[in-house]
Amino acid sequence: MRNSDSILEFKNVSKNFGGLQAISQLSFRVERGQIFSIIGPNGAGKTTAINLITGFHQPASGEIFFEGQDLKRKRSYQIAHLGIGRTFQNIQIFQNMTIRDNVKVGLHTQSHSGFLRCLLHTSMVKKEEEMIRRKTDRILEFLGLDAKADLLAAGLPYGDQKRLEIARALALEPTLLLLDEPVAGLNQIETDEMSDIINKIRANGITVVIVEHDMNLVMGISNNITVLNYGEKIAEGSSQEIQNNSKVIEAYLGKEI
Ligand SMILES: Nc1ncnc2c1ncn2[C@@H]1O[C@H](COP(=O)(O)OP(=O)(O)OP(=O)(O)O)[C@@H](O)[C@H]1O
Ligand SMILES: [Mg+2]
Numbered sequence: 001m002r003n004s005d006s007i008l009e010f011k012n013v014s015k016n017f018g019g020l021q022a023i024s025q026l027s028f029r030v031e032r033g034q035i036f037s038i039i040g041p042n043g044a045g046k047t048t049a050i051n052l053i054t055g056f057h058q059p060a061s062g063e064i065f066f067e068g069q070d071l072k073r074k075r076s077y078q079i080a081h082l083g084i085g086r087t088f089q090n091i092q093i094f095q096n097m098t099i100r101d102n103v104k105v106g107l108h109t110q111s112h113s114g115f116l117r118c119l120l121h122t123s124m125v126k127k128e129e130e131m132i133r134r135k136t137d138r139i140l141e142f143l144g145l146d147a148k149a150d151l152l153a154a155g156l157p158y159g160d161q162k163r164l165e166i167a168r169a170l171a172l173e174p175t176l177l178l179l180d181e182p183v184a185g186l187n188q189i190e191t192d193e194m195s196d197i198i199n200k201i202r203a204n205g206i207t208v209v210i211v212e213h214d215m216n217l218v219m220g221i222s223n224n225i226t227v228l229n230y231g232e233k234i235a236e237g238s239s240q241e242i243q244n245n246s247k248v249i250e251a252y253l254g255k256e257i
Pocket of ligand 2: 046047048089
């Protein structure tokens, strides 16, 4: 363990796509138990940062540590199993499955019953099925989706699909949850509900990293904020520090934040 309080650390991380420098010498540290936001204008490199943490991309240089462990060359599924869950800017759920089954898919990856045991249908398998059913119910209740559990994902309102994606990520029991634009496309009531959900997730001991354009949400919910512009970190601090930072105001071209 490099630092007892730090769950995630970027050290001089760079990533380019051909000639385009998407992330440049980026360093930051997320303390355990925080809600940490990454903000910045379109194309600033926010999603790329999440894709680097989750193994969708590899850094060109620099290091990323999760709980003191270097994530270099780890595959996405390995990183998920280390305890990092995520949602996507463009929702990725199984549209032709029910809400319940979408969550179960996440839980089955934790199952320990092998093929032979399943064939014999031992008591261990039964116990595991029961455990999965109970966990699924608990997660769906937590996200307020229990009443809709048997509906197909495809027919759900957008706000429910966003919550389902979080439910599925939680099924893996992450210690770190990465949310890429959790309130994009949501109305004010849904946004407030999502804010409560994120606070509840943190209250359950999960560290949360949010990428978001909704400044009301970010300023209200974050313990710490990092601001990217053209792949570079231009500021880091509390909501108040960020709102009064001249570089940040300039990057947003006078937009009120
Ligand atoms: N797979 C890719 N191939 C080529 N270029 C990419 C790829 N992914 C991202 N980029 C480019 O890298 C830069 C950063 O993109 P990224 O998606 O990280 O931005 P972002 O901060 O998430 O923006 P937004 O707020 O619009 O979602 C952009 O210029 C984007 O076009
Ligand atoms: Mg993005």
